[in-house]
Amino acid sequence: SQQAYEALSPETLAARIGAIEAIRNRIGDPAAWTVREVGDGNLNLVFIVDGPDGSVVVKQALPYVRLVGDSWPLPLKRAFFEYNALIRQAERDPGSVPEVFHFDEEQAIVVMEFLAPHVILRKVLIEGGRVEGLAEMLGRFCARTLFRGSDLAMPTARRKADAAMFLGNVELCDITENLVFSDPYFEAEMNHHTPALDPVVKLLREDIDLKIASQHMKAAFATNAETMLHGDLHSGSVMVTETETKVIDPEFATYGPMGFDVGMLIANFLHAYLSQPGHAETPGARDAYQEWILGVVADLWAAFEDEFSRLWRSERTGILYQASLFEDQGHARGAEQARLERLAAIWRDTLGFCGIEMHRRILSLAHNADFEKIEDEATRARLEARALMMGRTLAVARGEITSMAQVLDLARATNKE
Ligand code: SR1
Ligand code: MG
Secondary structure (H helix, E strand, C coil), X not given: CCCCCCCCCCCCHHHHHCCCHHHHHHHCCHHHCEEEECCCCCCEEXXXXXXXXXXXXXXXXXXXXXXXXXXXECCCCHHHHHHHHHHHHHHHCCCCCCCEEEEECCCCEEEEECCCCCEEHHHHHHCCCCCCCHHHHHHHHHHHHHHHCCCCCCCHHHHHHHHHHHCCCHHHHHHHHHHHCCHHHCCCCCCCCCHHHHHHHHHHHCCHHHXXXXXXXXXXXXXXXXXXXXXXXXXXXXXXXXXXXXXXCHHHCEEECCHHHHHHHHHHHHHHHHHXXXXXXXXHHHHHHHHHHHHHHHHHHHHHHHHHHHHHHHCCCCCCCCHHHHCCCHXXXXXXXXXXXXXXXXXXXXXXXXXXXXXHHHHCCCCCHHHHCCCCHHHHHHHHHHHHHHHHHHHHCCCCCCCHHHHXXXXXXXXXX
């Protein structure tokens, strides 16, 4: 559009975008649209627009961080990164993300498929709901988008162009670099935590090994431009029905290490697991539900490994570990050994990122409803302390934890402390 940027409102939306054919054709006459603003995230405006023939979601970036206000400006360009990530994710894992119908860079607007009756996964996990195929879809999504966005699969000139473009998402990377990797470990201005956690927080902030681990993970995030990441893959970025899972909100997309997305996702499942005693009513039902969550964590990693391995064997068309290098070793033994070594490196990173994400959602600016919704402060602090201690072990001992069984045992032991 030629008009200078202006934030939409439910009152102005139909007049502002009603003439766009791609939207009109899909949902019908703008004179009959009804518009609701439903954004409850930290950054953007989100509208659901219902027309006579259907509905769409209109997402618009604001020039500042919604959670904080206009004292924290944030570039509109994040809508460009979100749009570009969405179309790549749709190519690399068809059906995994909402379909995009229209993008307007100047107005920072992405118009996309309205997912219904999907709800945010975090809400489902807090309420004890289950989703068929959740782990498999998420594990496959990670493997496909991470593998196919890297030099394992892409023509390297395209990967380099994409890396250069997505590394331009500087301000959102800056949020992650500060809020995730540094703020939890000192008294940063925007931090907040449940007051009864003070002694545990003191312990963590005096922990040299943990500080070093967090900075090693930050170095990996900031400098290892391995693949296109979703960049903010937590349970608030996943929408589900009882049988379907979709991934949304890749505005933090950047080029970074594969373990980042997987680790963040697992951290959020572990928060769902460890916060359950603050939500579930009956211990029997709670125990079974917690075990279901751990099953999701295990199956997610297994699905990631399986799909990554399948792609490794069938789509290794990039400049890395070329098949021709290994041809003289019967049954491509060398390529298989290399695959296992890559997966071991991703696993170690995954644990590191997971531990750090478990900390930042309790100590930094942006928290998780999983714990925030626990009204009784003493209960919340007790459960959050467990998550902090588990996060510490994962981050610091990431090189020694070599199996998922160890992670699950650690979660079960932590849940009893
Ligand atoms: C200021 S933005 C805070 C957090 O919200 C987003 O969802 C990201 O997770 C970010 O770290
Ligand atoms: Mg988001």
